[in-house]
Structure formats: C-alpha cells, structure tokens
Amino acid sequence: MTDKRFVLLHPSDNVLVCCARVTAGESVVLEGKSVTLHTEINVGHKVARVDIAKGARIIKYGAPIGSATDDIAFSRHVHLHNMKSDYIPSHTRESKQGEER
Amino acid sequence: MKGYLRADGRKGIRNVLLVTYLVECAHHVARTIVTRADSDSIQLIGFPGCYPNDYSLKIMEQLCTHPNVGGVVIVSLGCEGFNRERLSKTVSESGRPVSTFVIQESGGTRQTVEAGLQAVGEIQREIANAPMVDMGVEELVVGTICGGSDGTSGISANPAVGSCFDMLVDRGAACIFEETGELIGCEQIMADRAVTPELGREIIEAVQKAENYYRVMGYGSFAPGNAEGGLTTLEEKSMGAYAKSGASQIHGMIKPGDIPPRGGLYLMDVVPDGDPLFGFPNIVDSAEIVEMIASGAHIILFTTGRGSVVGSAISPVIKVCANPETYRKMADDMDINAGKVIEGRAAVASVGEEIYQLVCNVAGGEKTKSEALGHQEFVLTYKQFEPIGPACLPRR
Numbered sequence: 001m002t003d004k005r006f007v008l009l010h011p012s013d014n015v016l017v018c019c020a021r022v023t024a025g026e027s028v029v030l031e032g033k034s035v036t037l038h039t040e041i042n043v044g045h046k047v048a049r050v051d052i053a054k055g056a057r058i059i060k061y062g063a064p065i066g067s068a069t070d071d072i073a074f075s076r077h078v079h080l081h082n083m084k085s086d087y088i089p090s091h092t093r094e095s096k097q098g099e100e101r
Numbered sequence: 102m103k104g105y106l107r108a109d110g111r112k113g114i115r116n117v118l119l120v121t122y123l124v125e126c127a128h129h130v131a132r133t134i135v136t137r138a139d140s141d142s143i144q145l146i147g148f149p150g151c152y153p154n155d156y157s158l159k160i161m162e163q164l165c166t167h168p169n170v171g172g173v174v175i176v177s178l179g180c181e182g183f184n185r186e187r188l189s190k191t192v193s194e195s196g197r198p199v200s201t202f203v204i205q206e207s208g209g210t211r212q213t214v215e216a217g218l219q220a221v222g223e224i225q226r227e228i229a230n231a232p233m234v235d236m237g238v239e240e241l242v243v244g245t246i247c248g249g250s251d252g253t254s255g256i257s258a259n260p261a262v263g264s265c266f267d268m269l270v271d272r273g274a275a276c277i278f279e280e281t282g283e284l285i286g287c288e289q290i291m292a293d294r295a296v297t298p299e300l301g302r303e304i305i306e307a308v309q310k311a312e313n314y315y316r317v318m319g320y321g322s323f324a325p326g327n328a329e330g331g332l333t334t335l336e337e338k339s340m341g342a343y344a345k346s347g348a349s350q351i352h353g354m355i356k357p358g359d360i361p362p363r364g365g366l367y368l369m370d371v372v373p374d375g376d377p378l379f380g381f382p383n384i385v386d387s388a389e390i391v392e393m394i395a396s397g398a399h400i401i402l403f404t405t406g407r408g409s410v411v412g413s414a415i416s417p418v419i420k421v422c423a424n425p426e427t428y429r430k431m432a433d434d435m436d437i438n439a440g441k442v443i444e445g446r447a448a449v450a451s452v453g454e455e456i457y458q459l460v461c462n463v464a465g466g467e468k469t470k471s472e473a474l475g476h477q478e479f480v481l482t483y484k485q486f487e488p489i490g491p492a493c494l495p496r497r
Binding site: 044066 | 251252253254255256285286287290312315316320321323325327328329330331332333334335336337340341406424425426443444445
C-alpha cells in the first residue's frame with residue numbers, strides 16, 4: 001500500500017511521483033512501509049521506491065531516465081543532487097549539473 | 102463544422118489577414134499597420150534577418166498560403182535579402198489577394214503605414230466573402246507541443262493529448278508531434294511504432310542528429326523550470342513529452358513546412374541538417390508552433406505544467422494544464438484542466454475526450470483562451486534543411 005499522494009507509473013519503476021505536496025517530517029506509507037520524509041516533496045517530484053545504489057539506473061515510466069550519482073535510500077527525494085542524465089547534462093539558472101555551484 | 106474554402110482548395114478554420122515584414126527594419130511599419138487596423142483577425146508575422154535563407158522563405162510561403170489565411174500585406178524595407186517577389190508570387194498563385202509595400206519606394210514610414218492600411222481595408226472586404234463549406238474532422242491538421250513542463254506533464258496533460266490524438270487519427274485527421282531534441286531517449290520505442298523499418302531507422306537517425314546538435318550547443322532542451330517542477334533529466338522530460346503522441350502507429354516523418362500527405366500520425370524533425378549552425382534548433386516554444394503551422398496545422402494543443410500563456414498568430418492554441426496547482430493560479434489562461442487526473446478526479450481518457458470535443462468546437466469557431474486574450478506570438482529564425490528522404494513518407 002502507498003499513500004495516494006504518491007503514484008507508481010509502471011511496475012518496473014524504482015521511483016514514485018508526488019501528486020500532492022508533502023511536508024518534511026510528515027509520516028507517509030510507501031510500499032506498505034511507514035516512513036518519515038526528510039525533506040518537503042513537491043508535486044511532480046520523485047522519491048525512491050527502493051534503496052538505489054550509486055550508478056544504478058533510475059527507472060520511471062518503465063524506462064531509464066538517468067543514473068544515480070550517490071546511494072539513494074528508500075523514500076528519499078530523487079533529483080539533481082543524486083542523479084544525472086545519461087545523455088546531455090541538465091542545467092538550472094545557477095549551474096549545469098556536475099559543475100561548481 | 103464549416104471551413105473557409107480557399108481558391109487552392111484548402112479549407113481553413115479562421116479567416117486571417119497577415120501583415121508580414123521581411124526584415125527587422127520593416128517591423129515597426131508593419132506593426133503600426135496591424136495596431137491601427139485593430140482587429141483580432143489582422144495579424145503580424147515577420148522575419149528579422151537581412152540575409153536570405155531557403156528555410157525561412159519556405160516557412161513564410163507556407164504561412165502566407167496557410168488555409169487559415171485569406172490575404173497578405175507584405176512590408177519590405179527594400180534592400181534586405183528576403184525574396185519578396187517570390188513570396189508575393191506564391192501567395193498570388195494560391196489565389197489569395199496580396200499587396201507589397203517597399204518602404205524605400207513608398208516615401209518612408211508615414212506613407213507606407215497609410216498605404217498599407219488602405220490595402221488592409223481592401224483585402225479585408227474581399228476576404229469577408231470567403232465561401233464557407235462543410236469541413237470534416239478528417240480534414241484537420243492538429244499539432245502538439247509541450248512548454249513549461251514539470252513532473253505532472255507526463256502523467257496528466259501529455260497522455261490526455263495522446264488519447265485525443267488517437268481519436269483524431271482514428272477519424273482520419275493528420276496529427277503532428279515534434280521536437281526530436283525532446284525525444285532523446287525515446288528513439289527505439291518510436292522506431293518500433295513506425296509503419297516500416299526504414300522509417301524507424303530514419304527516426305533513430307533524426308534523434309541522434311538532435312542529440313549531437315544540442316551537445317554542440319552546450320545545453321539540452323531542458324529549462325530551469327523543468328527542474329523546479331521535479332524533472333531531473335532530459336530523457337525523463339522526453340518520456341513525458343513522448344506521451345503526447347498517443348498509441349497510433351507513426352505514419353511518417355516530415356520537416357518544418359512539409360504538409361502531411363494524408364491523415365495519420367507524423368513526427369516532425371525540427372533539428373537542422375548539416376553541421377550545427379545558427380544556434381539552437383528552436384530557441385523558444387513559439388518557434389516550434391510556427392513550424393507546425395507552416396506544415397498546415399489548423400490547431401495547436403499546448404500542454405504545460407509550470408504554466409505557459411502563449412498563443413500564436415494564424416492558428417488557435419488550446420492550452421491543456423497538467424498541474425492542478427498551476428491551473429488554480431492561472432485558470433484564465435488554461436482551456437483544459439488535466440490536473441484533475443493528478444488529483445484522482447478524472448481519468449486520462451475522459452480528459453482526452455474533453456480535448457477532442459474542444460478541438461471540434463474551436464474548429465467550429467469557438468475562441469481559445471489565448472485567442473480571446475489577444476496572444477499572437479510569432480518567432481522565425483534561420484535554419485537549414487535537406488529535403489525529407491523517401492523512406493520518411495511510406496506509401497499507404
């Protein structure tokens with residue numbers, strides 16, 4: 001069972017997508033396990049559905065969307081700080097991924 | 102549904118009079134004519150550069166003979182490289198009224214504005230009598246684009262547009278999805294949907310070309326707002342964008358300005374051929390919208406998560422909002438609330454049907470939100486393309 005604020009898009013995915021904002025410190029049930037979220041998770045953002053090892057592919061929609069740049073524990077936010085593109089680096093207003101911030 | 106029958110046999114859903122400038126130096130004069138004419142159906146387009154370019158000439162020819170366009174006023178400074186004679190001849194041969202004004206020969210700004218306004222009035226009276234005839238869904242060309250995508254786009258608005266595309270293709274319409282640079286990572290699954298293996302190979306090569314082009318430019322087609330909205334990588338954005346194409350077979354691949362030869366689903370390859378030149382393939386969403394309109398799109402389905410407000414000259418833009426929070430903040434700009442899917446209040450297929458019904462209503466004359474708000478964005482820049490290969494349009 002998973003909190004209805006998180007959606008699984010494909011059975012082979014290792015991330016869940018947030019459909020309604022959840023604040024840091026809130027307890028939620030993900031995959032039948034009760035966890036306390038470390039950070040705020042906004043709509044459209046991803047959390048780890050399982051423990052993901054550094055270098056492993058991140059799977060969403062049943063397809064690889066990049067690789068983990070760090071070990072990512074179950075329930076943690078999955079984003080620019082711990083994963084990267086396998087094609088072309090992403091960029092924010094401050095920097096490109098992987099460059100000095 | 103009724104359409105405006107043009108002399109060349111094509112049918113439009115709007116009756117637009119275009120005022121077009123052929124170099125930035127003629128922009129102010131053209132804009133002043135449009136501003137003073139003060140009518141939603143008198144619209145401004147143009148090209149800023151002074152050097153000639155085959156691509157921009159082709160796009161301009163296709164726009165000025167678009168089925169939604171009834172007549173054209175061309176404004177040239179006089180010394181620019183754009184082939185105004187050829188543009189005027191193409192419009193004229195399509196049976197549309199056209200008047201050309203050359204500022205250097207017309208006595209400058211004031212006289213050209215006055216002469217242009219007079220021509221606009223005459224053409225407007227002439228095209229007001231354009232015959233209205235029956236038009237079916239199978240005669241529509243519909244394009245789709247996403248802009249300001251976030252983590253909700255690929256779950257709600259994009260698959261809902263895909264569902265609408267399936268309905269349109271089933272009924273014989275031509276549907277276009279595009280931006281191969283935002284389909285990086287989806288090349289193999291797209292190839293598997295192609296009607297022939299040869300078309301599949303062409304699709305894979307087009308995506309590889311896009312990847313190389315963006316790599317040379319130093320950035321992928323990924324904006325900071327995408328990351329703020331939860332998207333982390335280009336291939337993640339691609340998977341979400343890809344959902345707009347629905348589940349039909351891919352019937353062909355076209356380049357900007359190519360008209361789909363018949364109904365079906367088409368991928369548009371918008372990334373220039375040859376060595377990277379002239380900068381980014383599409384500098385902003387509006388450039389892609391212009392290219393789909395140049396390929397005959399009567400209507401554009403624009404999905405957005407972060408919230409875009411743009412519309413377009415020539416063809417109405419329907420905004421499908423993916424994110425329920427964005428919808429609440431920007432409801433005045435959004436035609437469809439696909440955020441209901443995120444909130445668990447509607448299924449993707451039912452939003453798809455809602456979009457399909459709105460496509461029919463807008464084709465029948467109903468104004469979209471962006472049309473009513475006066476959005477008529479337009480961008481056209483330099484590019485270079487080789488003609489599409491024979492494997493890209495398999496005979497059926």
